[in-house]
Amino acid sequence: MNADMIPFPDKNDNHKKNGHGKALQMMGKIMENDEFRSFFRDHFNNWNDITILIMCMKLYDMVDQFYIKKNQKLESEEIVEVVKNAIKNTDIRKVLVDNMMNFTKGIESGFSKNMAEIENISQGLILDK
Numbered sequence: 001m002n003a004d005m006i007p008f009p010d011k012n013d014n015h016k017k018n019g020h021g022k023a024l025q026m027m028g029k030i031m032e033n034d035e036f037r038s039f040f041r042d043h044f045n046n047w048n049d050i051t052i053l054i055m056c057m058k059l060y061d062m063v064d065q066f067y068i069k070k071n072q073k074l075e076s077e078e079i080v081e082v083v084k085n086a087i088k089n090t091d092i093r094k095v096l097v098d099n100m101m102n103f104t105k106g107i108e109s110g111f112s113k114n115m116a117e118i119e120n121i122s123q124g125l126i127l128d129k
Contacts, residue, residue, distance in 0.1 A: 051104065054100070055096055055099075055100040056083055059083050059087075059096060060079055060080070060083050063079050063082050063083065063086075
């Protein structure tokens, strides 16, 4: 990673204008949460683990948003179950990994665009409420 690509503002930078100050402030608040801090320390230990967790977090959010658009709300445990089942499914996992690979290369693949594809593949993994 090129250090010049890290968007740390200098003392003359307007934090509100570029948004990085806000992101760092939000990170600070999240890092103060004991549950998140424990999760971070236990599971963010190498790049492979981080990549897999980010992929799962993106999928979690995608599933949550999918149901919200259908005017339904899943409990966290239900979303986690959908994520676990999706990861176990070879076809869905391939779609997710391809999207994650593009995402890590800076290609905006749009995880949410693939929800329809994942829904078609899943047949039974997406909960009917």
